[in-house]
Amino acid sequence: MKTIFKKNRLLWMGAVCLLLASACTKEFKAFNTNPSTVTQSQAQGDFQYIGGFFPDMEENIFSPVDYIYQLQQSLNADVYSGYMMSADAFGGPNNTNYFMVQGWNTTTFDQAYSHAMHDWSQVKLKARPQDQHFVAMALILKVESMHRVTDVYGPLPYSTYGTNAFGVSYDSQQAVYTRFFSELDTAISTLTAYVKANPGATPFKPYDLIYNGSYPQWLKFANSLRLRLAMRLAYADPATAQKEAEKACADPNGLLSTTSDGAFLSNGGLFTYQNPIWNITNAYGDISMGAPMESILEGYNDPRITNYFLPSTAVPGQEKGIRNGIAISGAEYAGYSLINDAASTPIQIMVASESDFLRAEGALRGWNMGSGTAQSFYEAGVTLAFQEKGVTMPAGYLTNSTATAAPYVDTQNATNSVPAGSPYLNNIPVAWSATATFEQNLQRIITQKWIAMFPDGEEAWAEYRRTGYPILFPVVVNNSGGTIPTIPGIRRLPFPSDEVTNDAKGVASGISELGGPDNGGTKLWWDKNPNH
Numbered sequence: 001m002k003t004i005f006k007k008n009r010l011l012w013m014g015a016v017c018l019l020l021a022s023a024c025t026k027e028f029k030a031f032n033t034n035p036s037t038v039t040q041s042q043a044q045g046d047f048q049y050i051g052g053f054f055p056d057m058e059e060n061i062f063s064p065v066d067y068i069y070q071l072q073q074s075l076n077a078d079v080y081s082g083y084m085m086s087a088d089a090f091g092g093p094n095n096t097n098y099f100m101v102q103g104w105n106t107t108t109f110d111q112a113y114s115h116a117m118h119d120w121s122q123v124k125l126k127a128r129p130q131d132q133h134f135v136a137m138a139l140i141l142k143v144e145s146m147h148r149v150t151d152v153y154g155p156l157p158y159s160t161y162g163t164n165a166f167g168v169s170y171d172s173q174q175a176v177y178t179r180f181f182s183e184l185d186t187a188i189s190t191l192t193a194y195v196k197a198n199p200g201a202t203p204f205k206p207y208d209l210i211y212n213g214s215y216p217q218w219l220k221f222a223n224s225l226r227l228r229l230a231m232r233l234a235y236a237d238p239a240t241a242q243k244e245a246e247k248a249c250a251d252p253n254g255l256l257s258t259t260s261d262g263a264f265l266s267n268g269g270l271f272t273y274q275n276p277i278w279n280i281t282n283a284y285g286d287i288s289m290g291a292p293m294e295s296i297l298e299g300y301n302d303p304r305i306t307n308y309f310l311p312s313t314a315v316p317g318q319e320k321g322i323r324n325g326i327a328i329s330g331a332e333y334a335g336y337s338l339i340n341d342a343a344s345t346p347i348q349i350m351v352a353s354e355s356d357f358l359r360a361e362g363a364l365r366g367w368n369m370g371s372g373t374a375q376s377f378y379e380a381g382v383t384l385a386f387q388e389k390g391v392t393m394p395a396g397y398l399t400n401s402t403a404t405a406a407p408y409v410d411t412q413n414a415t416n417s418v419p420a421g422s423p424y425l426n427n428i429p430v431a432w433s434a435t436a437t438f439e440q441n442l443q444r445i446i447t448q449k450w451i452a453m454f455p456d457g458e459e460a461w462a463e464y465r466r467t468g469y470p471i472l473f474p475v476v477v478n479n480s481g482g483t484i485p486t487i488p489g490i491r492r493l494p495f496p497s498d499e500v501t502n503d504a505k506g507v508a509s510g511i512s513e514l515g516g517p518d519n520g521g522t523k524l525w526w527d528k529n530p531n532h
Contacts, residue, residue, distance in 0.1 A: 050126050050134050051207035053119035057141040058209045059265060060115035061148070062276075062347045066283075069276035071107035074287055077152070078457030080490055081450075081464060082292035082472040085322035087285060087333035097325045098490060099479035100520055106496035108152050113161075116145035121162050133215070136190035137204060139183045140222050144349070147229055150176045151462045152493050154524045155513040157506055167505030172513040173525035174237070177229065181244055184226050191215050191222075192253060209266045210349060219253035221263055224355045227255065228459075231358050232466060234365065235528040242367045249359065249370045256352035259388050263349035277455060278341040289337035291408050292472045293454075294321035295418065296426050296447065299406035300397070307389050308454055309337040315411055323408065323416045325475020332412045339455065348456060351388050356381030357449035364441055375432045378445055382430070385452035401431035408473070416476055426470040439531065443469045465491055465524070468532030483519040488532055490520045 063069045075095050078084045086096055093099030123138040150156050155170040159179060195215050205213025230244035256262065267273060280287045289309045297305040305319050312320035314335025322333050359369040360377035369377065379398055386393040405426040410416035418424050428443045446469035450460050464472060468488065478486045495518055500507050516522035
């Protein structure tokens with residue numbers, strides 16, 4: 001697999017290099033100083049001494065390198081979320097049919113520790129007292145990166161990172177989340193104070209690939225991230241979930257709320273890359289549309305289907321998805337729909353409409369989400385989600401009280417089809433109903449959030465595990481040997497094999513905190529929905 005990946009790091013290389021010390025004596029200092037190099041004091045003046053760590057943190061939340069992204073997310077969460085499926089058989093049983101390929105399941109872990117955790121630790125170590133606003137940024141990016149890792153594996157070596165002890169113990173997922181909230185407290189407090197004291201200042205701009213150095217935007221992002229993490233605990237720790245969600249909504253810095261608030265990894269200029277999904281789907285044909293996406297978007301007559309996917313060549317004039325966990329013998333599904341990404345498409349980190357859907361769920365639960373109701377937040381989220389994708393919402397979309405997910409037809413193998421009346425069809429219309437049950441309106445909210453967040457499969461898979469929505473098709477072929485239930489499906493990835501080899505004692509502590517065997521069928525701490 002050839003990767004096309006271009007970066008110009010000239011601006012950042014000096015930021016992470018150690019500068020040579022000056023001469024020993026005062027008399028020789030002037031003679032031994034190279035006038036063309038940056039001195040340590042100069043590097044501190046424009047924050048190069050710590051700034052160079054941040055592009056690396058940002059670009060590895062989702063790696064723009066296709067083969068890394070493929071293992072980091074494409075061959076696990078993007079499939080398990082129902083968004084995508086591969087037309088490639090990969091030579092036999094694999095992750096898509098619950099045979100856990102060891103070499104496929106380490107990158108999510110390794111990528112985060114090699115970049116986010118390492119870079120955060122260096123910023124924390126090197127930052128001067130007056131530069132704590134950079135430490136605050138490192139904390140936000142650390143939490144954004146690492147919540148994706150704990151939501152895949154569960155317990156992690158988090159508070160113990162960097163201790164250099166033999167056999168680093170793992171924190172429970174509950175402890176990791178507690179630390180997330182504490183770190184966001186510190187970051188938001190620090191950045192808020194800095195913005196108040198330095199209005200309009202953008203010291204982070206040279207190193208920021210997402211918000212061009214805007215601390216007010218990062219404060220909105222941090223609050224929206226807190227709201228996301230709070231909702232994750234709705235079933236495991238409802239008191240903490242409510243407290244943290246209400247704190248996020250009450251913060252005067254606000255939440256992500258407009259199309260321009262969305263967080264994307266900029267693509268162009270000093271940092272140019274080819275979108276990894278574009279490479280994986282177009283150059284290699286390794287990922288295609290998922291069958292649940294076809295069923296739900298076709299059922300709603302949702303025009304975003306053509307924004308997300310290319311027409312099928314196997315079924316002309318139609319977007320066609322592949323069902324997860326089916327037997328694939330060759331290239332029979334190669335003509336199904338590919339992902340409609342361009343090479344220049346920026347990587348999506350978080351969309352603002354997610355905040356509306358989170359507030360809708362919070363209001364549905366009776367929490368104080370600010371001015372609005374569950375219905376108003378939900379409808380605002382749907383409206384904004386269309387705007388974010390640049391698609392016009394059809395007249396009557398929000399008031400359609402009859403359309404639900406369409407039956408799915410596999411044109412290659414009828415046994416994989418999902419007929420009308422199947423319990424595996426997502427049977428909820430778009431229109432809000434004041435007389436519907438809690439579960440029906442929750443299903444409505446999560447289904448629209450699922451559509452809006454595409455293609456972020458990690459977040460979609462986490463929310464599916466938490467809520468059970470939208471209803472997804474179970475795998476047809478389950479090669480887990482009984483360790484993963486076909487219904488409700490895979491719950492996590494096993495700990496990386498190299499961690500088991502290199503830190504057996506630490507992994508043992510993680511398994512103990514996990515509370516079950518180290519396989520894909522064991523639920524995470526927050527995965528406690530009694531209905532799923």
